[in-house]
Amino acid sequence: MAAYPLDDRGVVVTCNGCGQRNRLLYERLGDAVQCGQCKRQLPGITAPIEIDSTAAFDQLIAKSAVPVAVDYWAPWCGPCRMVAPELEKVAARADGRFVIAKVNTDALPDLGERFNIRSIPTFAVFVGGREASRAAGARPAAEIEAFIGRVSGGAAASRTR
Numbered sequence: 001m002a003a004y005p006l007d008d009r010g011v012v013v014t015c016n017g018c019g020q021r022n023r024l025l026y027e028r029l030g031d032a033v034q035c036g037q038c039k040r041q042l043p044g045i046t047a048p049i050e051i052d053s054t055a056a057f058d059q060l061i062a063k064s065a066v067p068v069a070v071d072y073w074a075p076w077c078g079p080c081r082m083v084a085p086e087l088e089k090v091a092a093r094a095d096g097r098f099v100i101a102k103v104n105t106d107a108l109p110d111l112g113e114r115f116n117i118r119s120i121p122t123f124a125v126f127v128g129g130r131e132a133s134r135a136a137g138a139r140p141a142a143e144i145e146a147f148i149g150r151v152s153g154g155a156a157a158s159r160t161r
């Protein structure tokens with residue numbers, strides 16, 4: 001799985017052309033961005049983003065130009081493991097319309113508590129910094145995509161690129 005390190009300003013991706021690490025600003029997620037070094041177009045975010053800190057999560061949610069679909073999960077949860085490959089399929093097909101973020105509620109219990117996550121997996125879609133909807137339970141990729149589309153449809157579709 002591709003790893004996307006986050007910092008307080010954006011997501012770090014590696015250029016396919018020259019290997020340079022570039023930061024995609026949260027405010028510009030979903031845009032086509034060129035490598036700062038070789039000017040080749042950078043790869044989009046095609047896998048779930050693993051959230052490793054509450055601070056990065058807060059920045060991503062607050063600033064993301066595209067809807068953020070958050071999967072709350074934990075390593076010991078069987079249904080979460082079943083849904084993981086489904087999320088990878090959804091992320092691979094997202095094409096810049098939204099990003100998927102994974103929150104391990106064992107590693108980041110403060111987020112589970114703040115958002116009152118009672119069961120996992122729980123899936124929530126944030127649009128414009130606010131939680132627009134959530135659903136509990138595992139589901140296949142097509143249903144996840146339909147859920148994200150219903151919740152974020154207007155925001156994602158009307159976005160100018």
Ligand SMILES: [Zn+2]
Nearest residue numbers: 015018035038
């Ligand atoms: Zn490059």
